Amino acid sequence: MDIQTKIDFLIERVQKQTPNADVDKIRMAYECANAAHAGQKRKNGDPYIIHPVSVAGIIVEMGLDTDSICAGLLHDCMEDTDFQYDQIAEKFGKSVADLVDGVTRLGQLHYSKEQEQMEDLRKMLIAMAKDIRVILIKLADRLHNMRTIQFMTVEKQRSKSLETMEIYAPIAHRLGMQKVKWELEDLSLQRLDPIGYKEIVDGLERQRSEHEEMLERIKKTIGTKLNESGIKNSISARVKHIYSIYRKMYEQNKSIDEIYDICAVRVIVDSVADCYNVLGYVHDLYKPIPGRFKDYISTPKPNGYRSLHTTVIGRSGVPFEVQIRTEEMHKMAEYGVAAHWKYKQHVEKNGSEETYAWIRQLLESQQDTEAEDFIKNIKVDLFSDEVFVFTPRGDVVNLPAGATPIDFAYGIHSAVGNRMTGCKINSKIAPIDYTLQNGDIVEILTSKETHGPKRDWLNMIKTSEARNKIKQWFKKECREENIEQGRTDLDRELRSSLLYNHFMERPEVQANVLKKFGYPSLEELYAAIGYGGITVTKVLNKVRDEVVRARKQEENRQPLTQNRVQGRSESGVIVEDIGNCKVKFARCCTPVPGDDIIGYITRGYGVSVHRKDCVNVKHSSPEDRERWVKVCWDENHIETKERFNTALQISTNDRMGVMNDVLQTLTNNHINVKDFNGKTLSEGYGIINIVIEVTGLSQLDALKKKLRSLRGVINVVRQSM
Numbered sequence: 141m142d143i144q145t146k147i148d149f150l151i152e153r154v155q156k157q158t159p160n161a162d163v164d165k166i167r168m169a170y171e172c173a174n175a176a177h178a179g180q181k182r183k184n185g186d187p188y189i190i191h192p193v194s195v196a197g198i199i200v201e202m203g204l205d206t207d208s209i210c211a212g213l214l215h216d217c218m219e220d221t222d223f224q225y226d227q228i229a230e231k232f233g234k235s236v237a238d239l240v241d242g243v244t245r246l247g248q249l250h251y252s253k254e255q256e257q258m259e260d261l262r263k264m265l266i267a268m269a270k271d272i273r274v275i276l277i278k279l280a281d282r283l284h285n286m287r288t289i290q291f292m293t294v295e296k297q298r299s300k301s302l303e304t305m306e307i308y309a310p311i312a313h314r315l316g317m318q319k320v321k322w323e324l325e326d327l328s329l330q331r332l333d334p335i336g337y338k339e340i341v342d343g344l345e346r347q348r349s350e351h352e353e354m355l356e357r358i359k360k361t362i363g364t365k366l367n368e369s370g371i372k373n374s375i376s377a378r379v380k381h382i383y384s385i386y387r388k389m390y391e392q393n394k395s396i397d398e399i400y401d402i403c404a405v406r407v408i409v410d411s412v413a414d415c416y417n418v419l420g421y422v423h424d425l426y427k428p429i430p431g432r433f434k435d436y437i438s439t440p441k442p443n444g445y446r447s448l449h450t451t452v453i454g455r456s457g458v459p460f461e462v463q464i465r466t467e468e469m470h471k472m473a474e475y476g477v478a479a480h481w482k483y484k485q486h487v488e489k490n491g492s493e494e495t496y497a498w499i500r501q502l503l504e505s506q507q508d509t510e511a512e513d514f515i516k517n518i519k520v521d522l523f524s525d526e527v528f529v530f531t532p533r534g535d536v537v538n539l540p541a542g543a544t545p546i547d548f549a550y551g552i553h554s555a556v557g558n559r560m561t562g563c564k565i566n567s568k569i570a571p572i573d574y575t576l577q578n579g580d581i582v583e584i585l586t587s588k589e590t591h592g593p594k595r596d597w598l599n600m601i602k603t604s605e606a607r608n609k610i611k612q613w614f615k616k617e618c619r620e621e622n623i624e625q626g627r628t629d630l631d632r633e634l635r636s637s638l639l640y641n642h643f644m645e646r647p648e649v650q651a652n653v654l655k656k657f658g659y660p661s662l663e664e665l666y667a668a669i670g671y672g673g674i675t676v677t678k679v680l681n682k683v684r685d686e687v688v689r690a691r692k693q694e695e696n697r698q699p700l701t702q703n704r705v706q707g708r709s710e711s712g713v714i715v716e717d718i719g720n721c722k723v724k725f726a727r728c729c730t731p732v733p734g735d736d737i738i739g740y741i742t743r744g745y746g747v748s749v750h751r752k753d754c755v756n757v758k759h760s761s762p763e764d765r766e767r768w769v770k771v772c773w774d775e776n777h778i779e780t781k782e783r784f785n786t787a788l789q790i791s792t793n794d795r796m797g798v799m800n801d802v803l804q805t806l807t808n809n810h811i812n813v814k815d816f817n818g819k820t821l822s823e824g825y826g827i828i829n830i831v832i833e834v835t836g837l838s839q840l841d842a843l844k845k846k847l848r849s850l851r852g853v854i855n856v857v858r859q860s861m
């Protein structure tokens with residue numbers, strides 16, 4: 141058929157099918173496409189225009205409107221020729237230009253071979269096409285390309301077939317376009333498993349006369365019965381499509397000869413009531429196979445498919461499937477959403493019309509639209525809360541709708557976000573607050589150095605991931621506050637550990653600590669503590685180590701025999717015969733000035749100071765006796781404002797508010813609380829453990845007295861930590 145005949149034939153079909161179609165516009169679209177593609181050839185040597193005309197033919201068959209047919213004719217112009225959007229819009233209107241643009245954009249997607257990305261790709265494809273007609277045109281395009289795929293290289297044939305099987309056939313299915321789906325599947329299978337395909341074709345060919353005979357007989361039997369009963373009907377019989385047989389063989393591990401259920405009969409009637417009547421007659425004539433009856437009329441498939449299905453056993457013992465539906469259901473089954481569009485365009489709205497759940501959802505906001513614009517205005521917002529974009533490597537990234545390149549960057553890694561300086565969308569520089577569109581290829585531009593986010597980025601993002609990462613950055617970057625916080629924290633801990641003076645006044649201690657953690661200055665250390673980069677405890681331990689080391693060095697220089705009891709003690713405790721040596725306060729009994737104390741020469745830390753009544757002193761082993769030394773409080777020291785940690789245990793009857801009263805008492809007495817921990821005992825009593833700072837025993841005793849006087853407090857005792 142030459143091209144002129146082909147286009148005449150096309151127009152003829154349009155006129156027959158859609159009397160109000162704009163035939164002149166279609167003819168003009170053909171002329172433009174023909175001119176634009178002039179000189180181009182297809183792989184098989186045909187003039188290129190054969191392809192768009194064939195695609196338009198499929199679109200006519202689907203029953204789409206004039207604009208879709210025009211777009212079908214022009215669909216490859218933007219990509220391959222100089223005939224661009226503006227010219228198309230000028231000649232054929234914005235609607236046609238948008239359709240062509242949409243199809244072109246879908247064609248530019250590159251598909252990852254990753255299985256897990258396929259569903260995302262399908263979703264994206266549907267979401268990308270703002271107008272569902274774009275997808276229908278794309279399906280027609282793909283269908284014709286698959287029909288003529290033999291002219292491509294074997295490699296290309298396989299990859300296109302895989303893509304068709306994984307993406308386009310499922311989309312056709314989703315849109316309820318069974319006829320397109322079946323053909324796409326069979327054409328793909330033919331390339332993906334030529335041997336398996338041929339096995340089925342040959343097998344069917346072998347059994348063809350058998351099948352034909354059987355189907356004729358069944359048609360006659362059912363037809364006669366229905367005619368007798370006065371039910372208007374049209375019966376068609378067929379062998380199921382190849383891929384469905386292939387799948388059965390594969391799933392059930394059977395050969396073609398073992399698959400019986402390959403014939404199907406379709407009965408089309410006028411009303412839903414008749415569908416159920418026919419089912420009754422069929423079950424009268426043939427024995428149904430239990431469990432194979434499916435009522436997709438009362439419960440349509442998610443894609444809108446409606447029909448009654450049953451499998452029965454024929455006279456020869458061979459099972460076959462019977463599908464029963466109305467004409468409208470049939471159109472929907474064959475052409476899915478396209479048929480629905482056609483149906484709405486030509487049939488008056490009637491009350492009993494059953495719409496399809498998912499289409500209804502799509503149309504929620506457009507219920508009042510004129511029938512004419514019904515599908516034309518469908519925004520395919522199945523996935524309106526998501527947006528699908530690509531990395532430059534072609535991986536699909538799924539983000540919430542409204543997401544920006546900043547979200548994308550932080551989605552990859554916080555380091556990418558923090559170094560982001562700009563972005564490219566589809567290879568063009570774009571603002572970083574650009575709203576990502578489906579199918580965009582997003583490239584983040586970064587600098588070597590970390591600049592960090594800007595405050596206003598928090599207003600540009602959609603994902604909580606980006607929000608958290610940006611906040612984290614600012615937490616780190618609030619330097620002044622962090623330094624102040626770090627200084628306060630460290631000073632407090634140093635003071636309570638009696639290390640403050642050592643740290644501040646011994647340059648070698650400070651230097652070693654900074655060096656150990658790699659901070660160039662004290663300020664940096666404070667900042668790190670402030671944002672949580674290093675814990676105070678860690679610093680404190682190091683300070684303690686360094687202080688010990690420094691003292692050891694001093695002691696080595698000054699023999700221990702020297703009586704230094706007269707000397708000033710740093711710790712507040714004088715060790716007999718040693719004087720100002722390294723001292724720590726035992727955590728078990730937390731002595732404070734005023735307590736009777738005793739020292740224990742530790743391995744490696746100098747002297748550990750205990751209360752004389754500490755259990756550890758009483759239970760000390762005989763061989764340790766040598767190590768106990770006399771110590772006393774340095775009176776000079778006690779007069780200073782140095783504070784000492786000690787622990788108290790308060791037993792209470794579990795009165796509400798007793799904890800509050802305890803805390804209040806501590807506050808009123810200007811006691812610094814280091815730890816506060818309350819628990820209820822099962823007997824209705826409570827225990828409060830506190831660690832506090834006091835100057836000495838007299839303050840502690842006074843406090844204990846005040847606490848004991850509180851209502852609900854039973855006893856207050858010194859406690860080990």
Ligand code: MN
Nearest residue numbers: 191215216281
């Ligand atoms: Mn094409």
